[in-house]
Amino acid sequence: TGPGPGVGRGARGALPDGALCPQEIRKVVQALEQTAREILTLLQGVHQGAGFQDIPKKCQKAREHFGTVRTQLESLKTKFPTDQYYRFHEHWRFVLQRLVFLAAFVVYLESETLVTREAVAEILGIEADRERGFHLDIEDYLSGVLTLASELARLAVNSVTAGDYSRPLRISTFINELDSGFRLLNLKNDSLRKRYDGLKYDVKKIEEVVYDLSIRGLNKEATVGYFQRGLLVLAG
DSSP states (O other): OOOOTTOSGGGGGGOSSOTTHHHHHHHHHHHHHHHHHHHHHHHGGGGSTTGGGGHHHHHHHHHHHHHHHHHHHHHHHTTSOGGGHHHHHHHHHHHHHHHHHHHHHHHHHHHSSOOOHHHHHHHHTOBSSGGGSSBOOHHHHHHHHHHHHHHHHHHHHHHHHTTOOSHHHHHHHHHHHHHHHHHTSOOOOHHHHHHHHTHHHHHHHHHHHHHHHHHTTSOHHHHHHHHHHHHHHHHO
16 A cells, blocks of 8 residues: 555655655665766776876866765655664665765865865765764765775875876875874774775885885985884884
């Protein structure tokens, strides 16, 4: 049997059992996934030969795509009762983590800083505080940030190919600070803990890039840094 009188599209928030929600949620999530793929394809261009010169333009275009994301998320909010966020969370969890990563990547490319959860929520047009409705879960934010680390490890390698020898050192500093921050967290989520375990490989990969630059004399800052580190080891 269908919903009772007064329980139609206009009263979506009143649905007690969410019987009509999952299919409509999936439609919006599929649209979000498509937009996320478009943003990712756009940003992947920075890894190409001339991509570093086009970073500001690519970031600007990516931010335009986030306008579409905000519209789609506004639609998603209407597809389930507002107090049942976690009942349906699994439907959009993965794509939201992907969108966090993409927002974090844009902000890093623009300013080489780590985007805050509040700033990501603003970019996506959702709340940071769970008490205020559709929000960015802290674990979704952290998962997206860990994906950023892997992307930056790749960027460090491709920077060398593009002849940008100072960028890997800056990425290394950023990732080491990120790693230090994660070490302070008590990660109870098994999936998140496994993702964090991968961060140490990203740290190692970037350090190898910086070390290679230093022994080849392609980055004076890196060379001095490793020389000083070597003196400290000898002194110890």
